[in-house]
Amino acid sequence: MRHLARRPLGWMLFLxxxxxxxxxxxxxxALKALEHEPVELKSGSLLVARPGRVSxxxxxxxxxxxxxxxxxxxxxxxxxxxxxxEDQPLPVGVDRWGGPVRAExxxxxxxxxxxxxxxxxxxxxxxxxxxxxxxHLPVGSSLTFEGLAxxxxxxxxxxxxxxxxxxxxxxxxDVFSAPGSLWVEHAARHL
Numbered sequence: 001m002r003h004l005a006r007r008p009l010g011w012m013l014f015l016x017x018x019x020x021x022x023x024x025x026x027x028x029x030a031l032k033a034l035e036h037e038p039v040e041l042k043s044g045s046l047l048v049a050r051p052g053r054v055s056x057x058x059x060x061x062x063x064x065x066x067x068x069x070x071x072x073x074x075x076x077x078x079x080x081x082x083x084x085x086e087d088q089p090l091p092v093g094v095d096r097w098g099g100p101v102r103a104e105x106x107x108x109x110x111x112x113x114x115x116x117x118x119x120x121x122x123x124x125x126x127x128x129x130x131x132x133x134x135x136h137l138p139v140g141s142s143l144t145f146e147g148l149a150x151x152x153x154x155x156x157x158x159x160x161x162x163x164x165x166x167x168x169x170x171x172x173x174d175v176f177s178a179p180g181s182l183w184v185e186h187a188a189r190h191l
Contacts, residue, residue, distance in 0.1 A: 038045060041068035041156065044123035046170040047076070048186040053164040057085065059101040060183045063149045064170050066107070066120070066128055068156075075099075077107060077148040080179040093132050096179065099149030108133045109175050110142040124172045140176065166190050 034184060044110060047063040055062075058078075065076040081097035083089060086185065096108060107128055115127035122128060133144045151159075166186070174182065 031180070039166070041065060041074060041160075043067060043120075044126070044170045046079075046168050046174060047156075048166040048183065048190070050164055050166060050167065051187070052092040053162065054159065058149070060187075061149075062174065062182050062186055063099070064109075064121070064122075064175060069153075072153055073150060074153075074156045075148050076147050077109070077145045078147075079175060080182040082179050083110075084147075093144060094146045096145045098145030098147040100147065101150050102148045103146060105148055106130065106132050106144055106146055106147070108142055108144045110137065111116075111172055111176075112137060112141060122170075124170065126170075126172050126175060143175065 008094075043065055043069065045065045047061075047065065049058045049061045051060075056171035061081065062079045063076045064079055065074065066167065067076075068074045077096070077098040078100075082095075084097050084103070085100055094106065098105075107130060108147070109122075109126055109128050110119065110133075111125055112119075113125065115121065116129055116134065119129040133142045156165075160167070168186070174186075177185075
C-alpha cells in the first residue's frame with residue numbers, strides 16, 4: 001500500500017523537475033532582459049559601478065557623464081575619488097581625481113550662475129569648463145577634477161549590456177556631496 005502512495009508523489013516531483021528545466025532558463029533570460037533595459041546615455045547622467053562588474057579602475061565609483069554618444073567617445077568625471085590611482089594626494093588646487101586617464105587634464109564643475117564664459121551647461125544648474133577653479137570661487141560651489149573617465153565609441157554601451165553600470169539622472173547634490181559615501185548611497189538603491 002505504501003509503495004502505491006509513493007508513485008504519485010514521485011511522478012509529481014519528476015514533472016516539477018522537468019518543468020523547472022524547461023521554464024527556468026526562460027525565466028532567467030526574462031529577468032536578465034529587465035536588468036539590462038536600454039538606457040539613453042546623455043550629458044548629466046550618472047554611472048554607478050556595479051560590484052564586481054567593471055574594471056578595477058572603476059571599482060565603487062560614481063561617474064558624471066559630460067559628453068555621451070554611441071557614435072563618438074563618451075567621457076566624464078569620477079565624482080568620489082579624493083586620491084590618484086596610485087593612492088597619492090591630489091595636487092594643490094585639485095579637489096577630486098576625475099578618472100583613470102589624461103591625468104594632466106583639469107575640468108571644473110560649477111554651480112555658478114551665470115556660468116563662466118565658455119562653460120558647457122549640464123542639467124540641474126551645473127556647468128563645466130576646462131581648467132582650474134577660479135580663485136575667487138568657494139569650494140562649495142565649484143570643484144576641480146584632474147583626469148578623466150573615457151570610453152571609445154561603443155565601449156560603454158558594451159559595458160552596460162554586460163550589466164557593469166547602473167544609470168541614473170545626475171543632480172548637483174551628487175557632485176557636491178561627501179565623496180566617501182556617494183557610491184554606497186547610490187548602490188544601496190539597487191541592491
